[in-house]
Amino acid sequence: MAEMIIARLRRVLSSRAREWAASSGLSLPASLPVSAAPSHVKADLSLPWPLAAAKAVKRSPLDLARSLAEALESLPEIESAEPAPPGFVNLVVKSTALCANLKAITLDPKRYGKEENGTTKKTLIEFVSANPTGPLHMASGRGATLGDCLVRIMRRLGRTVASEYYVNDAGGRVELLGASAKARYEQRHGKDAPVPEKGYQGEYLNDLAAAAPPECAGWDAQQWGLYAMDSILAQHREDMKAFDAHFDRWYQESELFASGAVPKTLEYLKGRGMVFEKENAVWLGTLKAEGSSDDKDRVLVKSDGKPTYFLPDIAYHKDKYDRGYDRLIDIFGADHHGYVPRMKAAIAALGKEPDSYRAVVHQLIHLFRGTEAVKMSKRAGTFIPLREIIDEVGKDACRFFFALRTPDSHLNFDLELAKKQSSENPVFYVQYVHARICSIFRKAAETGLHPPGASLPPPDADRLAFPEERALLNKLAWFPEVLLDSERLLSPHPLANYLMELAGLFHPFYEKRPVLAAEDPEIAKARLLLIAGVRDVIREGLDLLGVSAPEQM
């Protein structure tokens, strides 16, 4: 398969530009980005390099742009290179190159975007990891979308990556959950049994108590706790399945205790001299750790001899490294952002490269019903379960909505709007393009113009020369770059926004350039290949977001 066109151009242009710079006595920055030309410029690519280079020399940026444009114009893939004030070089890519790229997409859509010589590092992405003490709520949906999309995107790029869900099933909360469930059970049987003071209040505990097997009458809080946690965890698994979020492993905290990893990790940290004792407790010196931004030291083992949650968390992350992952990504909701500095400190205490650990903190979702804010409170039991949204809005709309935004955005989610299933939801805008194209292919099969499965000839560039066609050819070329952006930013939002833009370019083409009733059969076939490329990229792009691409809607 041909190398992706933009990636190739980036390499070729950079290399030629460096030759040019060397012969002109200039120095160029280490990174030479190639970006799409802005809409008001009639070009495909835009280079701001002369602006950056002009600083050190006495020539004007525009002069340098003229000179650079001359040096680049002779490249085989380049149609024209024009200097533009204040010092850009705008490039038009040869249509033949874009057409070759189009043909390559349709030949093997599943590999479009794969980096042949990418990193061999193994990445582990941990996300959701909600406590099994209550149903998953909306915020988990955002974390699930970010994590799952990232896994899919990185796999598409050719990375080795695995996903995990960490289950906090050890410690005191099992018993507290059990006591809460037991109280609900006894209330159902007419007893005056108050839920423990700091216990769990949610309505779901009622359902859980009602569904308990007959022998539960004799259970103590611990047994109730195991039962409750099992059934809540089973619900989490079902919710994640319904949300199309896949985890390669559900890692249980109790496994760490069972294997002795917790005390071993403590010994390991002691051996590295990272631990001290004070007031009968054992501490990790996170405050003064290398590169630490934590605001105080953290307890690992309390004065009563019990470990805090922090110690098994460290043991879990050590285990990730021990299993051969050299790049860890954790995805948190903003309510856990305070956790990040101490985990970074712990990574340093383990002797790992700080850059090998990345935390994505996504902001929480503000829920509305129309204009009325809905407060989320797990304790009060008034949160909106993720399941309710999946059932009423659909996981496609929900995932696409979350995938469109950067993790940093404090996004608003209007339940009434989302439930409308109307065109107000952007996912339909993209899916509609896919359905429209599939419809054209059905018609093309009926009329015999293009039997299913038949291959289309590589297009003659002259037959895809209208601006609407050129714009699509160009946009399709950027798909692999968008995947790289998503990986770099650890977020699917560049991809989701790209799909909106691609869809937005298809409709005008559709209105102005008939495919089946084209001027002649050769043009019809060229346009069929073009829309096949659009269809494939939308289908693959939506798939990376975990969103379906219906053939009819």
Place this chain on the structure above:
RNA sequence: GGGCCCGUAGUUCAACGGAUAGAGCACUUGGCUUCGAACCAAGAGAUCCGGGUUCGAUUCCUGGCGGGCCCA
């Protein structure tokens, strides 16, 4: 009180330090006997307020104001 994040069009959101700040929805006016009108064309509409760095700031630094979250 300290820390993290945010403030862009009526609204929900984009924009590696680059050019005339882009989309969806909503609004106004047009467009279905012609591949799907969940669409298109045209119109109107925005960077919270001061300073600073830079050839160039929505972006970086700094001081306010406003909001979300965490800690004390």
